[in-house]
Amino acid sequence: MHERIVITGAGVISCLGVGVEEFEGSLYSGASGVKPSELFGEHEITAEIRNFTPQQWLGNKGIRVLDRSARLLCVAVHQALCGSDLRLDDSGQGDPGLGMICGTMFGSLHSITSFDWSGLVEGPNYVNPMEFPNTVINSPAGQAAIKYKLRGINSTVCAGLASGLYALHCGAEFLRFGRARILLAGGMEELCEESVLGFGKSGLISPSGSLRPFGKNRDGTILGEGSALLVLEGEESAAARHAKPWMEISGFGCAHDAQSVSAFRVRAEGATASIQEALASAGIGPEQIGCIVSGASGSRTGDEMEVRALQNVFQDRLGKIVICAPKAAVGETMGASGAICALVAGIALRRQATPPTAGLMDGDTSLLLSKDPQPFDGEYALVTAFGCDGNNTSMVLRRWMQ
Amino acid sequence: MRRVVITGLGVVTPIGSGWRNFWEALLAGKSGIGPVTSFDTSSFPVHIGAEVRDFVPEQYIHRQTPENLGRASQLAVAAALLALQDSEANLARYDRHRVGVSMGTTSGEPLFVERYNNIRKADGLKAIPGEMLPKYPCNVIPSNIAIEFELRGPNLMIPTACAAGNYAIGYGFDLIRAGRADLMLAGGADAFSRIPYMGFARLGAIARERCQPFDKNRQGMVPGEGAAVLVLESLEAAVRREAQVYAEVLGYGLSCDSHHMTAAHPQGDGAVRAMAMAIDESKVGIEDIDYISAHGTGTPTNDRAESIAVRALFGNRAGKVPMSSIKSMLGHTMGAASAIEAVACALALRTGMIPPTINYEEPDPECDLDYVPNQARETHPRVVLNNAYAFGGNNASLCLARYAV
Amino acid sequence: MTNQQVTAEEIRNAVRQLVAEITEREPQEVSEKADFIEELGIDSLMAIEILVAVDKKYKIEIPEEEFGKIRNVYDAVEVVQRHLGGAAKAQ
Numbered sequence: 020m021h022e023r024i025v026i027t028g029a030g031v032i033s034c035l036g037v038g039v040e041e042f043e044g045s046l047y048s049g050a051s052g053v054k055p056s057e058l059f060g061e062h063e064i065t066a067e068i069r070n071f072t073p074q075q076w077l078g079n080k081g082i083r084v085l086d087r088s089a090r091l092l093c094v095a096v097h098q099a100l101c102g103s104d105l106r107l108d109d110s111g112q113g114d115p116g117l118g119m120i121c122g123t124m125f126g127s128l129h130s131i132t133s134f135d136w137s138g139l140v141e142g143p144n145y146v147n148p149m150e151f152p153n154t155v156i157n158s159p160a161g162q163a164a165i166k167y168k169l170r171g172i173n174s175t176v177c178a179g180l181a182s183g184l185y186a187l188h189c190g191a192e193f194l195r196f197g198r199a200r201i202l203l204a205g206g207m208e209e210l211c212e213e214s215v216l217g218f219g220k221s222g223l224i225s226p227s228g229s230l231r232p233f234g235k236n237r238d239g240t241i242l243g244e245g246s247a248l249l250v251l252e253g254e255e256s257a258a259a260r261h262a263k264p265w266m267e268i269s270g271f272g273c274a275h276d277a278q279s280v281s282a283f284r285v286r287a288e289g290a291t292a293s294i295q296e297a298l299a300s301a302g303i304g305p306e307q308i309g310c311i312v313s314g315a316s317g318s319r320t321g322d323e324m325e326v327r328a329l330q331n332v333f334q335d336r337l338g339k340i341v342i343c344a345p346k347a348a349v350g351e352t353m354g355a356s357g358a359i360c361a362l363v364a365g366i367a368l369r370r371q372a373t374p375p376t377a378g379l380m381d382g383d384t385s386l387l388l389s390k391d392p393q394p395f396d397g398e399y400a401l402v403t404a405f406g407c408d409g410n411n412t413s414m415v416l417r418r419w420m421q
Numbered sequence: 422m423r424r425v426v427i428t429g430l431g432v433v434t435p436i437g438s439g440w441r442n443f444w445e446a447l448l449a450g451k452s453g454i455g456p457v458t459s460f461d462t463s464s465f466p467v468h469i470g471a472e473v474r475d476f477v478p479e480q481y482i483h484r485q486t487p488e489n490l491g492r493a494s495q496l497a498v499a500a501a502l503l504a505l506q507d508s509e510a511n512l513a514r515y516d517r518h519r520v521g522v523s524m525g526t527t528s529g530e531p532l533f534v535e536r537y538n539n540i541r542k543a544d545g546l547k548a549i550p551g552e553m554l555p556k557y558p559c560n561v562i563p564s565n566i567a568i569e570f571e572l573r574g575p576n577l578m579i580p581t582a583c584a585a586g587n588y589a590i591g592y593g594f595d596l597i598r599a600g601r602a603d604l605m606l607a608g609g610a611d612a613f614s615r616i617p618y619m620g621f622a623r624l625g626a627i628a629r630e631r632c633q634p635f636d637k638n639r640q641g642m643v644p645g646e647g648a649a650v651l652v653l654e655s656l657e658a659a660v661r662r663e664a665q666v667y668a669e670v671l672g673y674g675l676s677c678d679s680h681h682m683t684a685a686h687p688q689g690d691g692a693v694r695a696m697a698m699a700i701d702e703s704k705v706g707i708e709d710i711d712y713i714s715a716h717g718t719g720t721p722t723n724d725r726a727e728s729i730a731v732r733a734l735f736g737n738r739a740g741k742v743p744m745s746s747i748k749s750m751l752g753h754t755m756g757a758a759s760a761i762e763a764v765a766c767a768l769a770l771r772t773g774m775i776p777p778t779i780n781y782e783e784p785d786p787e788c789d790l791d792y793v794p795n796q797a798r799e800t801h802p803r804v805v806l807n808n809a810y811a812f813g814g815n816n817a818s819l820c821l822a823r824y825a826v
Numbered sequence: 827m828t829n830q831q832v833t834a835e836e837i838r839n840a841v842r843q844l845v846a847e848i849t850e851r852e853p854q855e856v857s858e859k860a861d862f863i864e865e866l867g868i869d870s871l872m873a874i875e876i877l878v879a880v881d882k883k884y885k886i887e888i889p890e891e892e893f894g895k896i897r898n899v900y901d902a903v904e905v906v907q908r909h910l911g912g913a914a915k916a917q
Binding site: 128146155170 | 464466521522526528531537538539542546549550551555556557558559568571574575576595599616618624675676678679681682698813
């Protein structure tokens with residue numbers, strides 16, 4: 020139960036590029052994927068994946084039945100396997116010890132809505148049976164398992180914006196309980212007309228079209244999309260296959276505010292408790308945190324809640340800890356965001372520098388934010404993922420040391 | 422690691438709500454299947470379903486406005502209330518940060534998608550109201566339970582389709598076992614929706630008249646709805662507060678066929694591995710299993726593959742272990758199914774009775790096990806296995822045992 | 827296009843195109859007698875997809891039981907023709 024859970028690889032696709040190298044390069048250059056939309060018309064501002072041509076990684080065969088969510092997840096799986104020497108040839112029987120845990124907020128919302136729409140408009144006899152499997156929320160994970168012969172545990176988890184961190188936590192627990200040898204864990208979310216419309220109507224999107232985490236004049240978020248998966252395994256498994264760990268999952272904390280499914284709890288009890296629990300389960304104090312990778316997304320109340328939670332935990336030291344908010348560059352990727360932030364934390368720990376918070380202009384001066392990379396000297400990174408549905412999660416990652 | 426026990430049961434099902442009504446109906450072989458009333462089925466080739474009728478959300482939901490919740494959340498909150506009342510756990514005595522919720526579902530709150538499309542068709546996209554989206558993501562189900570009872574601990578939805586209930590109970594079990602939570606409400610919920618109904622109807626998977634799992638002439642499954650919540654806590658805590666213990670959770674197993682999105686692996690590859698993992702983790706042997714709650718949907722392929730899988734794992738013992746499908750009575754309640762079946766397993770362990778597979782008339786040479794045809798049976802099982810399989814090739818088996826002081 | 831004007835050749839081309847799309851092949855790779863299951867790898871889900879598409883295109887309703895007996899493009903053309911009222915002329 021006490022085995023150290025290490026991360027030996029990652030796969031990522033986002034508006035900042037495909038694969039860790041490209042993602043890291045764009046992120047540290049201060050680039051942002053927040054732009055007028057090509058998918059939904061220029062009046063919408065999104066952080067979408069442009070000219071998405073998954074065929075270059077997935078091939079042409081079998082791609083027809085994969086919807087956008089499944090394609091995003093499959094590209095992340097492909098990248099993760101390639102980058103970890105786990106690539107299986109197509110003739111292989113698959114590995115019953117290799118599994119996946121995918122965090123998502125909506126699943127394939129577009130497939131679900133389109134399937135229902137076709138039945139409503141054309142009649143139930145004319146729905147396409149091939150599209151029916153895509154209406155279950157675990158469909159992307161199931162499709163990826165078929166394509167890459169992942170025969171071990173296969174799970175999908177949903178905790179709103181906290182889905183990605185929950186998936187990593189569940190993965191670590193499964194490994195500790197001996198239920199799998201290697202797990203691809205993280206998150207995935209697609210952009211679709213339904214989420215763009217729904218978020219727009221709900222008043223959560225920035226009317227000024229800018230995503231300014233912790234900004235004084237922030238006015239909402241910008242939706243993004245993508246998928247990030249981390250390769251999780253026990254220390255022994257990594258050693259046995261000579262895989263070089265990159266970081267380890269040291270601690271996790273979660274708390275629900277139990278107040279509302281649509282409003283942040285500005286008093287931040289849950290968010291504070293989740294950070295405290297993450298630190299406690301890592302066995303460290305707040306003074307040992309070298310950097311913070313925040314899930315702040317430009318929400319007026321959400322970012323306010325996050326600042327309060329960080330102040331509650333770090334108190335006077337908060338202004339001395341470097342902090343970054345990657346959503347400024349990748350947008351609000353919902354179910355994928357926690358995993359993307361965890362990946363950023365891993366990169367930051369390795370480089371000993373946080374990436375820029377893209378386009379930072381009017382950031383909260385009580386926080387050590389910057390539009391440039393910020394060096395730090397530390398072993399531990401804190402990742403936060405808080406949602407307006409009351410779910411709050413925090414994770415402590417540690418730079419790998421024997 | 423701590424031993425984990427079930428100390429409260431709550432169900433809202435097509436054959437009755439509250440475990441006493443439910444259990445009485447199950448042992449009597451009562452069917453909850455009838456003509457669909459939620460929507461017009463005149464353009465469908467089939468017309469039956471297993472709906473929860475006469476459900477009055479106001480009876481169960483007090484801290485929130487019932488009409489603000491989707492139907493799956495309403496069913497889930499009701500099941501959670503029944504389970505908490507049944508457990509007699511006094512929440513005031515708990516650290517709320519250590520009381521959590523873990524739920525499973527297939528479709529989450531699909532009625533919001535239906536409403537979205539209805540509005541779009543009638544009045545166009547401009548008419549979509551702003552408050553709809555936040556109520557839709559499937560994790561609102563456990564969130565609404567947390568809000569209703571002020572539970573601040575871990576809160577997760579595991580939407581692994583028709584195996585989701587077992588996954589969610591497994592996660593709750595893990596949290597209690599590892600000492601990360603003191604009390605977990607775990608289960609599953611799904612609302613009756615035209616979306617899966619259209620899909621299963623188009624696949625020709627829905628039976629026209631009744632659900633006959635494992636029968637030679639079985640025609641298919643019957644979509645249903647419902648919710649179940651189980652209260653999980655450590656044995657130590659249960660003993661300390663002198664709680665009634667229905668059963669002990671011994672372990673579970675998960676696997677993936679990675680074979681086909683909708684069809685089971687023909688040799689039951691993943692199903693065998695999930696059962697074997699559950700038995701192994703539970704530190705019991707195949708010879709100890711004395712009842713199997715089958716996934717048993719009533720489709721020709723599922724029931725054949727499940728029978729093959731059980732035979733492959735149990736060998737000569739296969740035909741001697743009774744295995745029934747309560748979906749013959751409840752229909753397929755989707756993400757709630759395996760949670761409802763786990764409740765039935767706990768009650769079988771507690772009462773000594775096992776529920777039947779009803780509508781069983783003609784044996785199928787390809788399904789040659791003991792399906793407990795038509796009559797409940799008194800067998801006093803000690804260790805039982807609860808099987809669940811899902812789209813995406815997700816398999817989950819849960820192992821429960823009688824708890825004797 | 828009315829039903830009367832649909833020729834067997836048109837149906838054959840349409841079905842081939844459909845089968846090609848669903849099995850991710852070029853239409854010329856789908857021969858008229860190639861077995862749906864054995865040679866083209868069409869599973870039950872794909873078969874229903876073909877059925878729905880054909881029903882939709884020709885505004886007919888082929889019962890599943892009948893469609894289940896179809897083994898290849900040749901059979902499919904015949905069944906579609908029959909449901910169009912036998913009006914289409916055989917080649």
